[in-house]
Amino acid sequence: MKKSYHLSKALIPSHFVSRHWDIYSKSFEITLFDKEKLSKFRNNELSFKCNDSLEKRTASKELRVLESLSHIVNKDFIEANKEEKIGNPKTFSFDKKLFDYHDLFLIYFLYVLSPFINQKSRKNTKIFILEIGGGYGGLAYKIKRLFPKTTCILLDLPETNFISNYYIKCLEPKAKILNLEKILEQKNVKLVENLSITKSDLFQYDYVILPGYLLENFSERFIDFFINTRSFMEMNLQTITFYFSNIQKLISPNGLFYCVNRYKKSTSGDIVKFKEFPFDKFWDPIVWRKSFFQPMIHEALFERKMEENLSIKKKLSRLKPYDVEFFTSFI
Numbered sequence: 001m002k003k004s005y006h007l008s009k010a011l012i013p014s015h016f017v018s019r020h021w022d023i024y025s026k027s028f029e030i031t032l033f034d035k036e037k038l039s040k041f042r043n044n045e046l047s048f049k050c051n052d053s054l055e056k057r058t059a060s061k062e063l064r065v066l067e068s069l070s071h072i073v074n075k076d077f078i079e080a081n082k083e084e085k086i087g088n089p090k091t092f093s094f095d096k097k098l099f100d101y102h103d104l105f106l107i108y109f110l111y112v113l114s115p116f117i118n119q120k121s122r123k124n125t126k127i128f129i130l131e132i133g134g135g136y137g138g139l140a141y142k143i144k145r146l147f148p149k150t151t152c153i154l155l156d157l158p159e160t161n162f163i164s165n166y167y168i169k170c171l172e173p174k175a176k177i178l179n180l181e182k183i184l185e186q187k188n189v190k191l192v193e194n195l196s197i198t199k200s201d202l203f204q205y206d207y208v209i210l211p212g213y214l215l216e217n218f219s220e221r222f223i224d225f226f227i228n229t230r231s232f233m234e235m236n237l238q239t240i241t242f243y244f245s246n247i248q249k250l251i252s253p254n255g256l257f258y259c260v261n262r263y264k265k266s267t268s269g270d271i272v273k274f275k276e277f278p279f280d281k282f283w284d285p286i287v288w289r290k291s292f293f294q295p296m297i298h299e300a301l302f303e304r305k306m307e308e309n310l311s312i313k314k315k316l317s318r319l320k321p322y323d324v325e326f327f328t329s330f331i
Helices: 002-011 028-032 035-039 059-072 075-081 101-123 138-146 158-171 180-187 212-217 237-250 312-317 324-328
Strands: 091-094 097-100 127-132 150-156 207-211 223-229 251-262 283-291 294-304
Touching: 002 158, 002 180, 002 207, 028 035, 028 158, 059 075, 059 091, 059 101, 075 101, 075 138, 097 101, 101 127, 101 138, 101 223, 101 251, 101 294, 127 138, 127 212, 138 150, 138 158, 150 158, 150 212, 158 207, 180 207, 207 212, 212 237, 223 237, 237 251, 251 283, 283 312
Parallel strands: 127 150, 127 223, 150 207, 223 251
Antiparallel strands: 091 097, 251 294, 283 294
């Protein structure tokens, strides 16, 4: 884990660390490698900015989110898929059961994705799901647990990858995990520039945890699902363009892209708007609404099509914030 972290850190392009995520000092490694800190990462600075329970929870909000989720999702589904043990999370109690505020949102995302993953898994012996900016790996773990035939690929910053590797290993000690160190050895290459990642390279693994900039090293169109929940809005425009270019190059025919992000945010140093994400014209939105309990965030699930969808740009232009494009779209 440490070697992969150092390799990822040494090779990261400068633009991959936006102003929003420029929070890791050189001394942060001391905290990251501290076993006591790592064992309680959901309750300290190690999960800062990728854990709503540290920043956004209040006692009243916790209960309101749980109540709202219970109106959408069967309570048995919530109970079966919650995870409130690893990392010493800040939990709350309701009806003699423990819940984690951040985990409730992951359960919602899982609920939305489940019927689509289930449909794919009936047709294929293996499903490849790639999550960009998935934090400590909470959603990927839930997906893999519910759908064992998946390979979950997590692309993120080196610090977050180190934590997600720890989190998944705690939950699934026998899980087959591929990281940067291992894939360089597996492919017998020393330079990332010479690394080409294929479907067969990943097939045997349960989880693949790699730095985000390696997405351009994927060389086949085999990803069934791309997922980004609430992190594109924290990237700068150059990084967003990089990801969209590669998503549109690597997604399989009729593959799905779950994109849940703010209508507008500027903490990355750029003004980022959902409506201006660089979608090409080969997407068909099959889920399109305000996100659960977060009306400032848009939730969309897109299917990849072979033919152009001429209405997608107009549909995007009608999202908030309303501007000149919105009013001219009615003409």
